[in-house]
Amino acid sequence: MNTTPNPARPAAVQPVIITPDLARLQGFYAGLLGAEQALRVPEEGPVFFVGLRIGNGELGIVADSGVDTGAPTRVLISFSVTDVDHLLERVEPLGGTVQGPANDMPWGQRVAHIKDPDGNAVNLTQPVSRSI
Numbered sequence: 001m002n003t004t005p006n007p008a009r010p011a012a013v014q015p016v017i018i019t020p021d022l023a024r025l026q027g028f029y030a031g032l033l034g035a036e037q038a039l040r041v042p043e044e045g046p047v048f049f050v051g052l053r054i055g056n057g058e059l060g061i062v063a064d065s066g067v068d069t070g071a072p073t074r075v076l077i078s079f080s081v082t083d084v085d086h087l088l089e090r091v092e093p094l095g096g097t098v099q100g101p102a103n104d105m106p107w108g109q110r111v112a113h114i115k116d117p118d119g120n121a122v123n124l125t126q127p128v129s130r131s132i
Contacts, residue, residue, distance in 0.1 A: 007036035014051075015077055018067045019118050023059050024049055024095065028117050031094045033079060033086060035059065054079065069118040078123040084112045089122055096122075104128055 019025045028051055029035035038058065039051035052059045059077070081087055084102045091098050095117035102112035102124075112124045 012058070013111055014058045014060050015075070015114075016062055016076075016119070017120055018062045018064050020063075020065045021117070022047055022050065022061050022063040024117050026052065028096060029054065029059060029061075029095045032090055032096070033081070055081065055085045073120060076121045076123060078125055080125050080127075082126060084110050084126045087116070088112050 017025060018118070026037070033054050035052040035054045036051055038053040040047055041049040046063075048063055050061050052061065075078070088098055088102060091114050096114040097119075099113035099115065103111050104110050108128055109125045110128045114122045114124060116122055
C-alpha cells in the first residue's frame, strides 16, 4: 500500500460565493444554518472574504461590488440538515426564496430547493428512511 500523499488530491473542498453584499449573505447563512465566521480577511477595515463554518464544512464569501447576482449559474450548493421543513419557514424572512415544498426522494432524502438572497441555487436535504 502506497502511503505517500498525492499532491494532486485536495485535502478539502470549499465552495466560495461572490456577492455585492457580503454582510447580507453572511447573515442569511448564519440565520438559516447557524454559520459561524471562522476567518475574516482582512482582520480590520473593509472585508474582502469571510470563511464560514457550517457543521463540518466551510463556505467562503467574497465581496465584489461589481458582480451581477442576476447571472445564471450552474452551481448548486447542497446542505445536509436535520429538519428541512423547519428551515423552509426561515428562508424568506432571511431574504431567500423557497422554490417549492420539500419532497421525499426515492434515494432516501427529503429535499427542498431554495435560493439565497443573491439568487444562488441551494438544496436543503435530510435523510429519510425509505419504505420497501
